[in-house]
Amino acid sequence: MAVDYLVIVVYLAGMLAMGWWGMRRAKSKSEFLVAGRRLGPAMYSGTMAAIVLGGASTIGGVGLGYQYGLSGAWMVFTIGLGLLALSVFFSARIARLKVYTVSEMLDLRYGGRAGVISGLVMWAYTLMLAVTSTIAYATIFDVLFDMNRTLAIVLGGSIVVAYSTLGGMWSITLTDMVQFVVKTIGVLLLLLPVAVVKAGGFSEMKAQLPTGYFDPLGIGGETIFTYVLIYTFGMLIGQDIWQRVFTARSDRTARWGGTVAGTYCLAYAVAGAVIGTAAKVLYPNLASADDAFATIVKDELPMGVRGLVLAAALAAVMSTSSGALIACATVANNDIWARLRGIVRTEGEQHDEVKGNRAFILLMGLAVIATAIALNDVVQALTVAYNLLVGGLLVPILGGLLWKRGTAQGALASVAVGGLAVIGLMAAYGILANEPVYYGLLASLAAYVAVSLATRPTDAAVLAAWRERLAGRAPEPGTSSETVSEQVPAAQ
Numbered sequence: 001m002a003v004d005y006l007v008i009v010v011y012l013a014g015m016l017a018m019g020w021w022g023m024r025r026a027k028s029k030s031e032f033l034v035a036g037r038r039l040g041p042a043m044y045s046g047t048m049a050a051i052v053l054g055g056a057s058t059i060g061g062v063g064l065g066y067q068y069g070l071s072g073a074w075m076v077f078t079i080g081l082g083l084l085a086l087s088v089f090f091s092a093r094i095a096r097l098k099v100y101t102v103s104e105m106l107d108l109r110y111g112g113r114a115g116v117i118s119g120l121v122m123w124a125y126t127l128m129l130a131v132t133s134t135i136a137y138a139t140i141f142d143v144l145f146d147m148n149r150t151l152a153i154v155l156g157g158s159i160v161v162a163y164s165t166l167g168g169m170w171s172i173t174l175t176d177m178v179q180f181v182v183k184t185i186g187v188l189l190l191l192l193p194v195a196v197v198k199a200g201g202f203s204e205m206k207a208q209l210p211t212g213y214f215d216p217l218g219i220g221g222e223t224i225f226t227y228v229l230i231y232t233f234g235m236l237i238g239q240d241i242w243q244r245v246f247t248a249r250s251d252r253t254a255r256w257g258g259t260v261a262g263t264y265c266l267a268y269a270v271a272g273a274v275i276g277t278a279a280k281v282l283y284p285n286l287a288s289a290d291d292a293f294a295t296i297v298k299d300e301l302p303m304g305v306r307g308l309v310l311a312a313a314l315a316a317v318m319s320t321s322s323g324a325l326i327a328c329a330t331v332a333n334n335d336i337w338a339r340l341r342g343i344v345r346t347e348g349e350q351h352d353e354v355k356g357n358r359a360f361i362l363l364m365g366l367a368v369i370a371t372a373i374a375l376n377d378v379v380q381a382l383t384v385a386y387n388l389l390v391g392g393l394l395v396p397i398l399g400g401l402l403w404k405r406g407t408a409q410g411a412l413a414s415v416a417v418g419g420l421a422v423i424g425l426m427a428a429y430g431i432l433a434n435e436p437v438y439y440g441l442l443a444s445l446a447a448y449v450a451v452s453l454a455t456r457p458t459d460a461a462v463l464a465a466w467r468e469r470l471a472g473r474a475p476e477p478g479t480s481s482e483t484v485s486e487q488v489p490a491a492q
Contacts, residue, residue: 004307005145011182011311015163015318018174022167029353032168033100033330034246043177044257048244049264050176050183052079052235054320055136056382058187058313059293061269065276066292069213073273078227080265082235087258090401092251094242096472102239102397103335108469109400110408111462117415119335121392122239126328127368128385129240133321134160134372139294140314153372156314160322161365165358169247172322179315183268186312190305191297192271198300199278208281226434229441230386237397238389240320240327251472325368329360380431391422391440395448403452404463410452418444 026032039047057076064072086094099105103119137156141147147155163171199205205213212218235241248254279292282300286292297309333356375381395418396411422440429435 003304004310007304007307008311008314011314012159014178015159015175018178019163019166019171022163022171022174024167025170026168026354029100029357031170032354032357033326034243035169035173037095037098037247038249039173039247039253039257040249041253041257041260043173044244044248044253045260045264046180047173047176047247048083048241048258048261049268050180050315050319051240051244051323052083052261052265052320053183053268053316054133055139055313055317056132056320057265057268058183058272058316059136059139059290061272062276062279062293062296063289063291064219065273066280066286067276067289068219068273069209069215069277069280070270070273071216071218072276073269074219074224075227075231076269076272077266078224078231079235080262080269081228082232082262083241083258083265084262085232086236086241086245087255087262090236091245091248091254091258093401093470094245095248095251095254097469098246100243100246101331101335102237102242102393103331105242106396106400106411109458109462109466110396110406110411111459116336116339117412118393118396119331119339121388121415121419123328123331123336125385125389126239126324126331127364127371128381129238130321130324130328130364130368131371131375132382133317133324134368135375136317137314139290140310140317150373154369156317157321157365157369157372160318160325161362161369164322164325165361165365168354168357168361169243169326172326173247175322176319179319182308182315183312186309186315187275188268188271191301191309191312192275194300194305195275195278195282195296198296199281205277205281209277213277213280222434226437229437230383230390233390233394234386237393238327239331240323243327243330244323321368325365326361328368329357329364332364333357333360383431384426387422387426387437387440388419390437391444392419394418394441395444399448399452405452405457406448407452407455407458409455410448410450413451414444414448417447 028036030036053076057079061072061076064075066072094105097105097108099108101119102122103116106118134153134157138147138149138152141152141155142149145152163175167174196202196205200208217224245254245258248257275296276289276292279286279296283292283295286295293313297306297313301309337360392415396406396414399406399414400411418440421443422436425436425439426433
């Protein structure tokens, strides 16, 4: 394993080095939180694909393939569909808003009264997303070094917190681009063909496994529908995803770059399911389906290649973890802490804002590591986060983008009713049940429409300012024309 260890150590050292390099570029709030809104198509596509394809998509996607066959691709496939929908229908408008958080968008649209409540919901979602990604380090480092769970979480989490704190979105963008390349080589170009060949090819796989393993709908229609509600809609409104949209240098980059990334996700979904299906042929009696990825990598790949593929799994986890971490810190600082303290930032405070956001990344990172060590049931934690996100925020966000009659009162009612309904239904039906997100979403929609129609329309001045931002005619707050003219060319 010496060569494999060397590959992993070089990879981790490279991540820290990029964090240090990113620190030299992140000199303003915009540079630190959204990479100066200057990413070109190539870098935007790679980093967007990296953040949405995390440990759940890699290790979990292979596990679903092991358990259900080709239909196990549906979880990651719905993530890709969500990214495609976001890119084609909404990303251009989102990019033109020139905001930093989803809650800022809600304030712009509804007149400044929805930020703290929506920020709390979004903060809980991003925190749990970061926690569940951090827990996945334990699985990978256990395969690599037979490492204690707590030590593995501290080691992996500390590296992500270090490079994220140093350079913010610039460091995360650079590391995500490397992680995208490593995942592509490790999973698509190496593990996929090796797994199929070792399993005897598709003809042998069909001969060895039940026909249900090759049924595209074998996982069940209700499960697929739930994936669409949670993951496809979750992609449309998550702060971690929106914050990447904010990095695009233009609405065209956001639209086409995101479309490329979404298409890549669809291919990645199929690859994971095929690898899992091949693993079922090779190891039909594994104790847990989630062990399929680590087992096939450890037993079937030669040294060096094995290290690269394990680095790919590590890359998948790190990209999601770092993206969720900076999203969590951005929401905590800008949507919750700043509002509660009544801070009004002025143009001369950009450097201080970098320090403040850097401190919040460090603080949230320590909280994520501590929570990951204490938490056992990741699936339940992530389900709670996504149920709250979709049940509480989907309707007011999409309503604000699509329906001009929606009001601040309707948005607040939607968040409150949807969130409380989801919590109550999870208590009644169980956290992993499908009903909470179904009925919670319907309750949120009913409250939004009813209260909006029963209250006065949004002030015309607010809507006029909103339309100016949507059209891209309003400058980013705190950015002067002189500052814009001094920006360096966009990153490609």
